[in-house]
Amino acid sequence: MTVATAPLTAEHIPLAVQRYDRWFSRARRPPSQRSWLADGPVRGDELVGRLHAVPGLEACRALDGDGNLIGYLAAHPVTLAPDDPASLRTHPRSALVPYGGHALPGGRETEVLRSLYAKVAERLVADRRLVHYVHVPAGEIATAPWADLGFGRELVHGLMAVKARGRQPRGVEGLGIRRAGPGDLPQVGRMAAESSRRQRESAMFQPQPEGALAALRLHYADALVDPRCGAWIASRRGEEIAMVLVVPATPDPVTPESCVELAEAYVEPSARGEGVSRVLLATALAWAYDNGHRYISARWHSASPLAAGHWPAVGFRPVGYRLSRVLDARIGGAPGSY
Template identity: 60%
Template sequence: MTVAIAPLTTEHVPEAAALLGRWYARTRKALPHQSGRTGAPPGEELLGKVLAGPGVEAVLARGGDGTVTGYLAATPLDLGDDDRAVLRAHPRSALVSYGGHALRGGRDGVPEDVLRGLYAAVAARLVAERRHVHYVDLPADEAVAAAWFRTGFGLERVRGLMAVRPRGRQPRGVDALSVRRAGPGDLDRIGRMAVEAARADRGTAVFRPQPEGALATLRTHYADTLADARCGAWVAARRGEEVGMVVLTPAAPGPVVPDGCVELVEAYVTQAARGEGISRVLLATALAWAYDSGYRYITASWPAGSPVSAGHWPAVGFRPVAYRLQRVLDPRMGVTPHR
């Protein structure tokens, strides 16, 4: 397909947003817990937020007949070493967020040549700014994800969703295990275990740097959470030793997260206590509280390469609703040779 690539400006928003709305409407029908959602799919409002981001690079593709065949918008990310977000993202990178791209699909599937053209135009500018790590957030649409894979991206993170139901069959108890609700006085405990969970991402096969400055921030990050009645945290102990914890906070509704949803932001079981069912007991306790508190869905995300999380969370009931893709370019690109 022959297309013309041009900057995406406000005058193009209605056409681009229409592509986005049609794509998200299709994914709602295919994804777990999404088909029953009410209201119009995201469109101009979401795209407008993306384009309002500082330093956004946005381009549009038009076919030979003048119709919009796709668009792509990437937002620069600049994170400090003590920013908690740097635990999961490169400090100098770029993100194509939800609403940051859409393509006109058809009987022949996703137009990969259009995607390559859009990405090539944006990536050249990103590399010129020495941004060599690029992320894409999108609904768990296998066809669109595959088009990105063939453009050089890989699956970096998965977001799952699960319905919160009334108490049903509970997991089998763990010998001598006690679970109690955590409060403000447990900040040191929650912070310490959150840091231990983060440090595990340094190892195989996640291999994600966890800067000490960001880990220090993480130690005190949940101070307000532990004092907020809308949030829930629990600590598991056995024979006087703390062996695990879980933390839930309200989830912001969005393209892949419904209203009335709570997020599993932290979960940890000590290495020596894994495989005994402690995580399932903690999760069952948290889900019972979530249902009684009016939440009807729970969401969580995990590294796609984690030898623990990638198998565990789907096994307990989370179903993929979104992907984060990643491409890491050779940092030698974009460097001007010395003369």
């Protein structure tokens, strides 16, 4: 069944905010996860209002038989320079439905989303944006309608509570850990770039342009002088073998206040499996707790043979996903060629 659609304009924002807050209260997380984490700030009015001001936004609303708004969908273009470190994780010419970018009515999620996406995607494809992303909270209510349209879980957003020092991980023989500073940018940058470069491998197959990797080597210069950030390097027998770097997290519907983000973590292949990562993480968690943070977040590729098993094993639990759909590049060819 086709749902009636119409453009979403500024006058519809108040109703869209109401729809978003109602939908998100149902979709935030499964009941089994609501007891162990604080909720992030929803702020539907801020999210939806800010989104509508983004240049190039493609947005439409779904209507019931009386012409009332029952759902909406809004996607904005993403355009990144080849040497932007953000292009290491995101297609440089894509489109994103962020938090606040859609809301669906209960019981008709897939039906309504299908009609909305058909309208919005048509315009995105006409602009040659063939990679589509959407941010959703964890849980079937949020993910199932998108899965019905061919979207899959590409990135996982995990969260872990930061607690007072308890039982610490077993030490690693001969391992030394020191706080990294501005003079350690070459080492931190090298390991960050090496970690990212490995995303080219199976089963992630993420292009990692050399220009963006070069920029990543310098990307954390400000973080290494910022007292709100923390970085540590692990060494053994005079060789630097691992590092971890945390930065303040931006609160959003699945990220609470007083949260830091695990921006980078790397262990040399020859030192993996010994517990180095756990020791570094424990060091970062102790610093985070002492500085007033009560949560730590991390993001990893769902197809990563290492990260997808490691981060949940050390305590991170999924609170959100970035779903993606990649359209066949032949779609831009001559009519009838696909």
